[in-house]
Amino acid sequence: MTDRQLAELALDARKHAYVPYSNFKVGAALLCSDGTVFTGCNVENAAYGSTICAERTALVKAVSEGQRSFTAIAIAGSGDDFCWPCGSCRQMLFEFAPDLRVLAVRPDGQFQTTALTELLPHAFGPTALN
Numbered sequence: 001m002t003d004r005q006l007a008e009l010a011l012d013a014r015k016h017a018y019v020p021y022s023n024f025k026v027g028a029a030l031l032c033s034d035g036t037v038f039t040g041c042n043v044e045n046a047a048y049g050s051t052i053c054a055e056r057t058a059l060v061k062a063v064s065e066g067q068r069s070f071t072a073i074a075i076a077g078s079g080d081d082f083c084w085p086c087g088s089c090r091q092m093l094f095e096f097a098p099d100l101r102v103l104a105v106r107p108d109g110q111f112q113t114t115a116l117t118e119l120l121p122h123a124f125g126p127t128a129l130n
Contacts, residue, residue: 075104
């Protein structure tokens, strides 16, 4: 799976977003170590705190199917700029994949890549509990 293909899957996943309040669609594509890809979209709720981001949707789908090892995630929003994960998503992703590559995708398909550890320095994770 190339970065370009992963970005395209994230762009495609945006189509399924349920965003009646923000109108800001986000799609994510999470690449597992075995090559499997799980996609997700944001799903808003009238009780705003119950809203779930695209990244966490993809992660929860993958984990619920037995996946625990991830190499990259692409995130595509509907704004004009690159779409980076929020703090909650960064924390959830770090739980399973501290070395994750993150692709922030613009609607035109262009993307930037960085390491999750760059987005969440000094992260709190499972090893902090030992």
